[in-house]
Amino acid sequence: MKYILLVGDGMADHPHPELNQQTPLQAAKTPNMDYLAANGMFGLAHTLVEGYPFGSDVANLTVMGYDPRQYYAGRAPLEAANIGVELGPRDVAFRCNLVNIQNNRMHDFSAGHIPSDDAKPLIKMLGQKLGNDRIQFYPGTSYRHLLVWKGGPLKARCVPPHDISGEEIASHLPQGPGHKDLIHLMEDSRLLLEGHEVNRERRHAGLPAANMIWLWGQGMKPVMPTITDKFHLTGSVISAVDLIKGIGLYAGLTVEKVPGVTGYLDTNYIGKAEAALKVLKKNDFVFVHVEAPDECGHNGDVAGKVRAIEDFDDKVVGIIRSGLAGRDDYKIMIMPDHATPLDVRTHTNEPVPFLIYQPGGPASGAAGFNEASARASGLEVAEGWRLMDFFITGQWPAAAGAREGMGQAAAEPEDADTASAEGGGQGL
Numbered sequence: 001m002k003y004i005l006l007v008g009d010g011m012a013d014h015p016h017p018e019l020n021q022q023t024p025l026q027a028a029k030t031p032n033m034d035y036l037a038a039n040g041m042f043g044l045a046h047t048l049v050e051g052y053p054f055g056s057d058v059a060n061l062t063v064m065g066y067d068p069r070q071y072y073a074g075r076a077p078l079e080a081a082n083i084g085v086e087l088g089p090r091d092v093a094f095r096c097n098l099v100n101i102q103n104n105r106m107h108d109f110s111a112g113h114i115p116s117d118d119a120k121p122l123i124k125m126l127g128q129k130l131g132n133d134r135i136q137f138y139p140g141t142s143y144r145h146l147l148v149w150k151g152g153p154l155k156a157r158c159v160p161p162h163d164i165s166g167e168e169i170a171s172h173l174p175q176g177p178g179h180k181d182l183i184h185l186m187e188d189s190r191l192l193l194e195g196h197e198v199n200r201e202r203r204h205a206g207l208p209a210a211n212m213i214w215l216w217g218q219g220m221k222p223v224m225p226t227i228t229d230k231f232h233l234t235g236s237v238i239s240a241v242d243l244i245k246g247i248g249l250y251a252g253l254t255v256e257k258v259p260g261v262t263g264y265l266d267t268n269y270i271g272k273a274e275a276a277l278k279v280l281k282k283n284d285f286v287f288v289h290v291e292a293p294d295e296c297g298h299n300g301d302v303a304g305k306v307r308a309i310e311d312f313d314d315k316v317v318g319i320i321r322s323g324l325a326g327r328d329d330y331k332i333m334i335m336p337d338h339a340t341p342l343d344v345r346t347h348t349n350e351p352v353p354f355l356i357y358q359p360g361g362p363a364s365g366a367a368g369f370n371e372a373s374a375r376a377s378g379l380e381v382a383e384g385w386r387l388m389d390f391f392i393t394g395q396w397p398a399a400a401g402a403r404e405g406m407g408q409a410a411a412e413p414e415d416a417d418t419a420s421a422e423g424g425g426q427g428l
C-alpha cells in the first residue's frame with residue numbers, strides 16, 4: 001500500500017466579499033479534491049491546541065500524527081534538524097531572525113526577505129563576535145537562522161517578530177527566566193550589524209538593513225517515535241519550508257530535494273508532484289507540503305490565494321492522481337494544516353476540512369472540498385493527531401476520547417460541543 005499525504009498550508013479561510021462571500025476553497029476550481037472528497041471519507045479536524053502556538057509547527061506535527069501536548073518542543077529544534085545541526089542534551093535552540101528595526105520599532109521581521117547570500121556573512125560575523133563555547137550561530141535561509149545555547153534560557157517568554165510588525169520593540173523583548181542574557185545578545189547585535197559592509201550596500205541599494213537579531217521559538221531536542229518505526233514504512237518529505245522538513249526528519253523520513261521550490265506562488269508545483277511519484281516507486285509514504293496559500297493569507301492576497309489553491313489541486317493533486325491511475329493499492333489524505341483567513345491575515349484554530357481517499361473505499365458524497373461541506377458532513381475529529389493512525393491502519397487509535405469512525409458520519413457526533421468551545425484564537 002502507498003500512502004500520500006498532501007498539505008496545502010493555510011488553505012482554510014472565511015467567506016470573503018471579493019469572492020461573493022465564498023471562501024477561497026469554495027471559489028477555487030478544485031476538481032481533483034472535490035472528486036476525492038465526494039468519493040472518500042470527508043470531515044473536519046482540529047489540528048491546533050489551546051495553550052500552544054497556532055503555528056505550522058504545531059499543526060504539521062498534528063497532521064503527522066503527533067499529539068502536540070506530548071511532542072511539541074518548540075519551532076527552532078525542528079529547523080535545526082533540517083540544517084543538519086544535531087542538538088545535544090543541554091542545547092536550547094532559538095530561531096534567530098534577521099530583522100529591520102526603525103525608530104526602535106519592528107519595521108520588517110524578514111529584513112526585506114534578505115537573500116541568503118547577504119545574510120550568511122552577517123550570521124558568520126555575529127558568530128565570531130558574540131559566539132563562544134556555549135553560544136553558536138548557524139546560518140539558515142533568507143532571514144531564518146539558528147542560535148544554539150548550551151544550558152540556555154529555555155523558559156524565557158519570547159515573541160514571534162511577525163506578530164509585532166510596526167510596534168515598539170521595547171515592550172516585546174524577552175521576559176521571564178534568563179531574559180537579561182537574551183536581551184544583551186539582541187542589543188549587542190545592533191551595533192555590529194549596523195556597521196557591516198553588507199548593510200551599507202543594502203542601504204545604498206535602498207533595501208532594509210538587517211540591523212538586529214530577534215530570538216524566539218526556542219526548545220530542546222524533541223523525543224518522538226518515528227512513524228517509520230511505528231508503521232514499518234519508509235518515506236520522504238517534500239517541502240520548501242525548513243520546519244516541515246525538520247518534522248519529516250524527526251519522523252524518520254528523508255528529505256527529497258526539488259529544484260525551484262520557493263514556498264510562494266512561483267514554486268515548482270509540478271516538480272513536487274513528479275518527485276512524489278518517484279519517491280513512491282521505492283517507498284511506502286510521501287508527505288508533500290505546499291506553503292503558497294498560507295503566504296497569500298498572511299499578505300491578504302485574495303486572488304493569489306485562489307490561484308495557489310487551484311495550482312495545488314491541478315499541478316500537485318492532479319498530477320499525482322494521474323500518476324496513480326489504474327492502481328488501487330494507495331490512500332491519499334489531503335488537508336490544510338490550519339486556517340490562515342484573509343480577513344485576519346494570521347492563523348486561527350478553527351477546524352479544517354480533511355479527506356482520506358482509497359480506490360473502492362466508502363464515499364461521503366460531499367458536494368466539494370471546502371469548509372461548509374466539511375461542516376455539513378457531521379464528522380468532526382476533535383483530536384487531529386489521530387487521523388494519521390486511521391489513515392495508515394484504518395483503525396482509530398485506542399486511546400480514550402476518540403469516538404470518531406466511519407459509522408458516525410451519519411449521526412451527529414457527540415463532541416460537537418467540545419469543538420465549538422475551542423473557537424478561533426489569534427496568533428501564530
Ligand SMILES: [Zn+2]
Nearest residue numbers: 009010056337
Ligand atoms: Zn501553516
